[in-house]
Amino acid sequence: MDIIQIIQVLVLAVSLGCIYALAGIGLSLVVNATRIVNFVHGEFVMIGGVMTSALYWWAKWPLWVAALLTISVVVILGVGTERLLIRPLWKRQAAPLSFVMMLMAVGTFLDNTVMLCTDRATLSLPSFFSKSVSSVFMGVSIASQAPWIIAGTIAIALGLSIFFDRTLIGKCMKACAVNRDAAILIGISVDRMTTISFGLAAMVGAIAGILITPLTAVSFTSSAGFLIKGFCATVIGGMGNIKGALVGGLVIGILDAFGGCYVSSVYKDIFVNGFLILILVTKPAGFFRSVVG
Amino acid sequence: MSLLEIRNITKRFGGVLALNDISFNVEEGETKGVIGPNGAGKTTLFNTISGIYRSDKGQIIFRGQRIENLDSHRICSLGIARTFQLSRFYRGMSVLEHVMVGYHSRMKTGVLEAWVGSRRLKREEMTAREKASQALRVTGLEGSATKLATALSAPEQRALELAQALVVEPRLIILDEPAAGLSTQERKTLVELILTIRQQGKAILLVEHDMGVVMPVSDEVVVLNFGKIIAQGTGIQIQQDRNVVVAYLGGD
Amino acid sequence: MQLGKFRAFLIVYVIAAIVSANMGIWWQSMLTFAGITAIASLGMDLAIGYAGQITLAQPAFVAIGAYSSAILTTRYDVHPLLGVVVGLVIAGLLSYLLAFPLVKLRGFYFGLATLGFAEIVSVINHNAIPLTGGTQGITMIPYLSIGPFVFDSALKQSLLVWLVSVFLVFLCLRLGNSRVGRAYRAIRGDEIAASVRGVDIRAYRVQAVVICGLFGSLAGSLQAHIVTTVCPESFGLALLIKYLAIIIVGGLGTFWGATIGAVIFTILPEILPVPLDFNPLIFAVMLGIMLLYMPNGIYGAVSTMLRRFRLTYIIKWKS
16 A cells, blocks of 8 residues: 555545535534534535536636635525514424424425535536645655645634633533523524524535536535434534544545545445444444534 | 332432431332421422432332333333422423323324224224223322313312323332312312222322321321431321421420 | 225226226326325325324335336346235335334334335336336336236226225225224324323234235235336325325325315326425415415315205204
8 A cells, every 4th residue: 555645635635524524514514503414515515516516617707706706695595484484484493303304395396406506516616725626745746735625614614612711602602502492591592592593504605516517527416415414414523523524534535535535436325324323223323522412 | 128228319419418327128019108397308208209310329119120210211111200399381282191191101102003094003002091081080080080180270280180190001100299178178189089099909198297198098108307217107006106396396 | 894885986987987997097106106106195194194103214115125126027037916915925024114213203203214224225226227217217018917907008007096096995994993093083183192091003004004014015016006106206205295285185084085186286297387396385375375275175165165065954954
């Protein structure tokens, strides 16, 4: 086995892992505020990547403008879903089943719309760093997007940590996660927290999607993968735990990258999904303490 | 050998010590009251006995068998039934069906027999219906058998909780604040009902705030505060116990 | 559910059979597809609508039944009925192995785990070329036959499929009236209360999921022998959304609702002037709208209307 190749795959693993961690963090945000696992999160990530790419290639918009617009659209989608579709179910105290079905309906709707709009295309973006797909770093040729992904992930994770620990809104959201009824009693507007959590999750998801598209192309079929891998990351890391999600994402990234390169690129999804089921069977609470019980 | 032995039961929730080394016994046919200020751990204790929570330490022995690690439904079929403080319902099911579910553990037929429609199934269903109707009669609900459970009034809901517990003919019934939300007259009826159950030889563990309900029916009373037993004895004894007075009224 | 009611179903079935025998092949094959979908949806209705278990792997089990039948009958010359049985055994085993260890999970988690399983099956279907033929799938599957009787025409197929479908609805209704049915409803209503009152929630949750998988496998096997080809495209998320829409539109846990829903969602795409690609979109929208405004489905709405109608009729009659 080639040391250089291992390093390359490792970089890939870390990059993928960061994205999965971000996906997991997005899921955690919603679970913390509402105890709902957001089945639409995969679509947030996917649309982030696909829409930015489409605007960049087909509408010829500059990358940053496309990215900003995409993020805004996805946030609107997330908030809209919460306000119009989740809120009524919440008000009538529907069972988790109804939320799952509603979210799956929204997810399918979005997948299908993207499929029709992009004509089933698989899209990608140029790397943010340089013109070439790979650059040389310490004598090893690695994907140029990797530093952006890692930096972006760390920035978001740090930002969210500060948000939750230092700002009032962040602390309110944490309170909702720990004990929703008590939060209501203190006077926290739980409804607003829910909306903010969906909006934040959408934003993080969209950014994740934009970051990964130069590395691996995305299409309308990518959403399920993001959902499952993000969910895997939060299960490993403990639902709601940001640092845990980072570790969890890394584990999945390693599984994905090494499984894909060294065992089989076709069947690697089986490893990840199988690993998810294994973790759920053995340690559903994760390896780190979870914020939500 | 006592019917129920609670030995050194300890339960923590994160940093909160909800139950702290609780030990007491319940004898056959005895009615034991459990009182204490709010948050003392009474419902936690009952949830631990009926298997909803697992204790961190200690043992619970029922008729000589250790039950602290068993699933709730096993504990039920061994002969412990309980009512819930806040009535819990199955959406969309009638009163009669609720009580018939209560009889579930005494029946045996499964999916295949249900599909075939065997004679044993029909016999069991009839028995279940009879037992359920009987329980409804005892608690005064026969008239509401076909109503949706969610359509009952508050005292009727409490009666339904009781009927669901009675139908399985348990050796020990745990009543979690059965008088909550009842008027004075209804409480009198409740006391009579509890005495009737006592006459049938069942043991009763009763949690109540209303001394007018606890004292007339209990042989002995256990007083809980902050997860610990602070007094045990007959009603008169614990009323005079200094610790109990302090717990309820604060120090002087 | 006495024998008398079953006779009523049979009469309805016979009438429907005579009617469809006189209609064109298009109508008959539509009915056949609706019947197959009804069988799979019925399983979902039982597990999700009646017992409240969020199992999202039904397309995988339909695929298991379809591929088992396909592989065994085309490559190993196995009799179609045996192929169906083997499919059922495999599906039953896998659904048990999937459900049993996961049954302690909360709804969302359980659902995602089943989705993960469905993905695994999907990847195998698409890629295990020596086994499943990859994206090309398997073709030239023989027709179903019972003894000398071969189900080769649209009419014969629809009669068979609907006989099976109606019979399964009957079984489900019987189940609903029994101790097991009450246990399912209690679990769906309040798990902890049911457990404290003596219902083994784990065992019944697993059971519901297994029965659902069995129904799915049966539907898949029938589909294989009627369409005579299987390909992995047909067993994806779009199928799952269709089933979810069917059980919601029909009415959760009403069994007949699943059948009605299946008919609606089979015929609707055919008569709507939109290309096939739009189907999942339409299903998703219908699912969402029903969830918001008519959560009891068509069956629920109709029976509520009938109840009110009977009530007002009785009140009028009495006064």
